[in-house]
Amino acid sequence: MELDAKIYVAGHRGMVGAALLRRLQRAGYHNLITRTSQELDLRDQAAVEDFFALEQPAYVLLAAAKVGGIMANNTYRADFLYDNLMIQSNVLRESQRQGVRKLLFLGSSCIYPRLAPQPIREEHLLTGPLEPTNEPYAIAKIAGLKLCEAYRAQHGCNFITVMPTNLYGPGDNYDSRNSHVLPALLRKFSEAVALGLPRVPVWGTGTPRREFLHVDDLADACLHLLLHYDGAEPVNIGTGRDISIQELADLLAELTGYAGEILFDFSKPDGTPRKLLDVSKLHGLGWQHSIGLREGITAVLQSAEWQRATARPELNALA
Ligand SMILES: NC(=O)C1=CN([C@@H]2O[C@H](COP(=O)(O)OP(=O)(O)OC[C@H]3O[C@@H](n4cnc5c(N)ncnc54)[C@H](OP(=O)(O)O)[C@@H]3O)[C@@H](O)[C@H]2O)C=CC1
Numbered sequence: 297m298e299l300d301a302k303i304y305v306a307g308h309r310g311m312v313g314a315a316l317l318r319r320l321q322r323a324g325y326h327n328l329i330t331r332t333s334q335e336l337d338l339r340d341q342a343a344v345e346d347f348f349a350l351e352q353p354a355y356v357l358l359a360a361a362k363v364g365g366i367m368a369n370n371t372y373r374a375d376f377l378y379d380n381l382m383i384q385s386n387v388l389r390e391s392q393r394q395g396v397r398k399l400l401f402l403g404s405s406c407i408y409p410r411l412a413p414q415p416i417r418e419e420h421l422l423t424g425p426l427e428p429t430n431e432p433y434a435i436a437k438i439a440g441l442k443l444c445e446a447y448r449a450q451h452g453c454n455f456i457t458v459m460p461t462n463l464y465g466p467g468d469n470y471d472s473r474n475s476h477v478l479p480a481l482l483r484k485f486s487e488a489v490a491l492g493l494p495r496v497p498v499w500g501t502g503t504p505r506r507e508f509l510h511v512d513d514l515a516d517a518c519l520h521l522l523l524h525y526d527g528a529e530p531v532n533i534g535t536g537r538d539i540s541i542q543e544l545a546d547l548l549a550e551l552t553g554y555a556g557e558i559l560f561d562f563s564k565p566d567g568t569p570r571k572l573l574d575v576s577k578l579h580g581l582g583w584q585h586s587i588g589l590r591e592g593i594t595a596v597l598q599s600a601e602w603q604r605a606t607a608r609p610e611l612n613a614l615a
């Protein structure tokens with residue numbers, strides 16, 4: 297991928313898209329194309345056709361999607377299915393029609409079967425029922441992965457799919473209901489410390505296990521695969537280690553200095569019991585993660601973004 301190649305980063309304002317942009321800029325790529333969703337709604341087929349005809353990118357990184365945690369997925373089921381089907385179908389189709397040299401599509405660890413063998417290997421996809429709370433999102437993502445495979449088979453497109461585990465880091469979504477578990481608990485514990493709250497509610501039983509990768513590690517892995525992987529099969533991206541929600545809550549309480557009570561709210565869903573990724577294929581391709589969980593969370597808490605957002609917790613800008 298030449299340093300002056302025209303690279304379209306779709307979803308550049310999101311947590312993953314912004315990390316991809318930072319990583320590409322740091323590597324010296326200087327012909328980067330971006331559009332906000334206000335400038336280009338990727339659900340609009342005609343607008344996407346016009347954009348690709350005008351810009352004719354050589355490479356596409358598709359990090360635009362409707363994304364959220366377990367509650368958002370289970371609440372906005374139709375939006376997660378429709379938006380993601382439309383976004384990926386339009387971008388993949390125009391990438392094929394405009395002869396994009398290589399495209400990176402982002403799947404997710406949560407599209408594997410609910411009770412897949414652990415750690416989950418790439419071949420376990422579609423071998424069992426999905427997790428009900430995010431089935432619409434998973435179906436959309438699986439369709440996107442299959443569309444990449446189909447464009448490769450029918451048109452020889454070099455569209456690769458990566459399967460990241462749960463991510464966190466700069467630019468994360470901290471909305472109290474729609475965010476993922478790590479940013480949600482980070483916000484809850486920080487607010488509890490600032491406001492002197494005696495207890496913090498954590499959803500579910502605390503027994504499910506999750507794997508967490510810093511988004512800067514993900515961006516580095518994506519660039520590595522863009523440069524060194526041209527295969528049809530998806531590639532898992534993770535750390536190969538997981539912790540329980542209880543252990544995560546204890547770690548976040550420690551790092552935020554929260555010493556009050558942690559109350560598990562059994563009325564909220566647990567979701568998938570476990571989704572640890574087998575990352576041996578990724579390691580075999582020459583990449584390993586470098587940011588550990590404790591180190592990564594500490595970096596978030598020490599970031600200027602976090603300091604600004606939590607300066608006045610009663611008016612916190614983390615929403
Ligand atoms: N976060 C995670 O834990 C994980 C994420 N992933 C995948 O990574 C990708 C990015 O996720 P993440 O960065 O967390 O998500 P964010 O919600 O942070 O960012 C999503 C981006 O998509 C853009 N977008 C949404 N709808 C549209 C639309 N209709 N038209 C154009 N752009 C749109 C938004 O653009 P704008 O800001 O301009 O509105 C936003 O910047 C997704 O494919 C997701 O499935 C995979 C595994 C885990």
Ligand SMILES: C[C@H]1O[C@H](OP(=O)(O)OP(=O)(O)OC[C@H]2O[C@@H](n3cnc4c(=O)[nH]c(N)nc43)[C@H](O)[C@@H]2O)[C@@H](O)[C@@H](O)C1=O
Nearest residue numbers: 364365366404406430475476477480498499500565566567
């Ligand atoms: C990355 C992946 O992320 C999603 O899957 P998920 O990992 O199950 O989602 P989650 O990050 O929201 O973690 C949920 C787990 O955590 C517990 N939990 C406790 N307390 C809070 C809490 O306050 N908020 C949230 N969200 N969860 C909580 C909750 O009870 C459950 O056990 C997919 O939808 C999909 O979006 C996807 O791609």
